[in-house]
Amino acid sequence: MHCADAKQAIEQYHDGELEATRGDAVREHLATCPACAKVAEQLSRLRSAVREDATYFMAPDALRRRVAVHASRSPLAALKGRIELPVWGFAGAAAAAMTLAAGLTVAVALPQSTDTLSREVVSNHVRSLMVDHLSDVASSDQHTVKPWFAGKLAFSPPVEDLSAEGYQLLGGRLDYLDGKTVAALIYQRRQHRINVFVWPAATAAKVERSSTINGYNTIAWTQDGLRLWAVSDLNAKELETLSQLLQRKQRTGA
Numbered sequence: 001m002h003c004a005d006a007k008q009a010i011e012q013y014h015d016g017e018l019e020a021t022r023g024d025a026v027r028e029h030l031a032t033c034p035a036c037a038k039v040a041e042q043l044s045r046l047r048s049a050v051r052e053d054a055t056y057f058m059a060p061d062a063l064r065r066r067v068a069v070h071a072s073r074s075p076l077a078a079l080k081g082r083i084e085l086p087v088w089g090f091a092g093a094a095a096a097a098m099t100l101a102a103g104l105t106v107a108v109a110l111p112q113s114t115d116t117l118s119r120e121v122v123s124n125h126v127r128s129l130m131v132d133h134l135s136d137v138a139s140s141d142q143h144t145v146k147p148w149f150a151g152k153l154a155f156s157p158p159v160e161d162l163s164a165e166g167y168q169l170l171g172g173r174l175d176y177l178d179g180k181t182v183a184a185l186i187y188q189r190r191q192h193r194i195n196v197f198v199w200p201a202a203t204a205a206k207v208e209r210s211s212t213i214n215g216y217n218t219i220a221w222t223q224d225g226l227r228l229w230a231v232s233d234l235n236a237k238e239l240e241t242l243s244q245l246l247q248r249k250q251r252t253g254a
Helices: 003-014 020-032 034-053 061-072 077-082 090-099 113-130 142-148 236-252
Strands: 168-177 180-189 192-200 208-213 216-223 226-232
Touching (some): 003 020, 003 034, 003 168, 020 034, 034 113, 113 216, 113 226, 142 168, 168 192, 180 236, 192 236, 208 236, 226 236
Antiparallel strands (some): 168 180, 180 192, 192 226, 208 216, 216 226
């Protein structure tokens, strides 16, 4: 197993989600690769810190009532007597919704899939900084970084040299988002590192959105059949400027 494959599977390995053969391969790789073992150790520490220090919130009474009402209307209402909604947090309410998913659409204020992906984008960005693994190929030359992805992905990410505009290309790597392998392009603006994740778009429609999560700004857009998602602690205006520069480069090919 190569390091790139191992790093993509480490989270699933920790969660016990890998089939036996792949799990054994990851375990054997971690036993012989200090770099990947360090990634695994840091991930384990991060998860322990979240479990010990995370803040949990009680579900509002209105939320619990709405879940109970929808549960009573489902084909699985026979389970009602066995399902209790005590002082759960939002995570508990989500778990109940998943339990009833076979016959129930829960109309509660839970995060949408796009919001979940936004958080995954931010998590991947933070993890790349924590484990000191920003680049698989470190170079400011777009003609070095772009060919590196050839044969590793089924698409060609738009690698652009934006140093003249104040956004220095640092390199690229493979990452894992939304259940698939994606390209990650790394830029730097002053002391701020920026990840730009790229993968094929599910729709040809042009979609743009921005958000701020835990102090990190994100901006996403769709262009030329690709989905691009930039994330950084850089201020929102300058991150939007990077997005506009990349979009202009894609349009003009300049």
